[in-house]
Amino acid sequence: MVMVKNMKKKKHTLKKRYRRLILYIIIASIVITLTVHFVKVYKYHQTDEYKLLEKGYNANTVSNVISSLTKEDINTLLNKDKISNLNDIIKEKYFLERHLFDYIDYSDENKDKSLSDVIAIINVGANKPWYTDSTQTDESKKTAMLVNKFHLLSNNYDAGEIKNFSATYAYGSVRATKEVYDAFIKMANDAKKDNVTLVLSSGYREHDYQEKIYSDIVKKNGQEYADKYAAKPGSSEHETGLALDILSTGEGAFTNNFHKTNAYAWLQEHASEYGFILRYPEGKEYLTGYSPESWHYRYLGPELASKVKSEGITYDEYYAFYLE
Numbered sequence: 001m002v003m004v005k006n007m008k009k010k011k012h013t014l015k016k017r018y019r020r021l022i023l024y025i026i027i028a029s030i031v032i033t034l035t036v037h038f039v040k041v042y043k044y045h046q047t048d049e050y051k052l053l054e055k056g057y058n059a060n061t062v063s064n065v066i067s068s069l070t071k072e073d074i075n076t077l078l079n080k081d082k083i084s085n086l087n088d089i090i091k092e093k094y095f096l097e098r099h100l101f102d103y104i105d106y107s108d109e110n111k112d113k114s115l116s117d118v119i120a121i122i123n124v125g126a127n128k129p130w131y132t133d134s135t136q137t138d139e140s141k142k143t144a145m146l147v148n149k150f151h152l153l154s155n156n157y158d159a160g161e162i163k164n165f166s167a168t169y170a171y172g173s174v175r176a177t178k179e180v181y182d183a184f185i186k187m188a189n190d191a192k193k194d195n196v197t198l199v200l201s202s203g204y205r206e207h208d209y210q211e212k213i214y215s216d217i218v219k220k221n222g223q224e225y226a227d228k229y230a231a232k233p234g235s236s237e238h239e240t241g242l243a244l245d246i247l248s249t250g251e252g253a254f255t256n257n258f259h260k261t262n263a264y265a266w267l268q269e270h271a272s273e274y275g276f277i278l279r280y281p282e283g284k285e286y287l288t289g290y291s292p293e294s295w296h297y298r299y300l301g302p303e304l305a306s307k308v309k310s311e312g313i314t315y316d317e318y319y320a321f322y323l324e
């Protein structure tokens with residue numbers, strides 16, 4: 001009898017212990033779950049995603065910012081007020097992260113300009129006055145090198161082998177590098193088959209000659225005029241031997257009329273196949289620094305010229321985005 005009673009008591013104690021254990025496990029689980037949850041929340045609050053959302057950026061912008069910008073730039077953004085057009089800037093086709101804060105400032109100061117213009121202007125550096133912060137261009141890029149008012153040739157630039165065009169192809173003495181010479185002859189001969197006459201008026205110019213042209217214009221019309229219509233020595237593509245001024249015959253023998261000729265129309269269609277692009281198109285003066293020149297063609301080689309043509313942007317923009 002006593003034994004049975006003892007056994008019952010033991011069983012009861014075991015049950016009690018068992019229950020307590022379960023209770024402890026439940027409490028422990030709750031504590032762990034809550035801790036994990038709070039750690040998670042705390043950790044999430046430290047993320048860029050949370051901080052950007054807190055700044056007022058929407059989820060789409062936040063995901064674009066995180067996937068396209070460096071940690072460093074995100075930190076800078078977090079220290080600034082919310083930028084209303086941030087997502088639009090990042091999504092621009094020619095967006096370059098290295099210019100992010102310049103785009104932001106420039107678009108804020110120039111609300112009349114479209115975002116694609118803002119991107120293009122900053123990319124080529126045309127937010128600064130011409131010739132500001134000019135650097136020596138990367139001459140090792142050869143036929144792809146950029147020469148403009150911000151990218152200058154060195155004083156002792158060597159254009160390599162230079163050839164003279166015969167009177168069939170040029171008004172007066174016109175020269176170019178051998179590669180450009182060969183490309184133009186082929187182009188002019190093919191144009192002829194389409195009853196189009198291409199005649200050169202200018203090509204390679206030595207540095208000293210460019211210096212003389214420029215200083216003559218400065219003397220005659222002043223610095224501002226000269227900077228608009230002529231190139232400062234070192235900034236002219238003609239010094240590379242890779243640029244040609246192409247005209248035609250008759251009315252088309254004059255630069256003022258060249259854009260109305262069928263020679264110009266033919267070049268618009270075919271020049272890139274021979275490696276040439278129109279370098280200073282109409283309406284792009286604010287990017288190239290030059291008034292439109294329907295006669296000035298730059299040799300880039302057929303592959304690059306076709307790429308630039310299909311992008312439909314100036315070479316300054318193309319270079320900044322793809323090659324710099």
Ligand SMILES: [Zn+2]
Nearest residue numbers: 243244245296
């Ligand atoms: Zn020219």
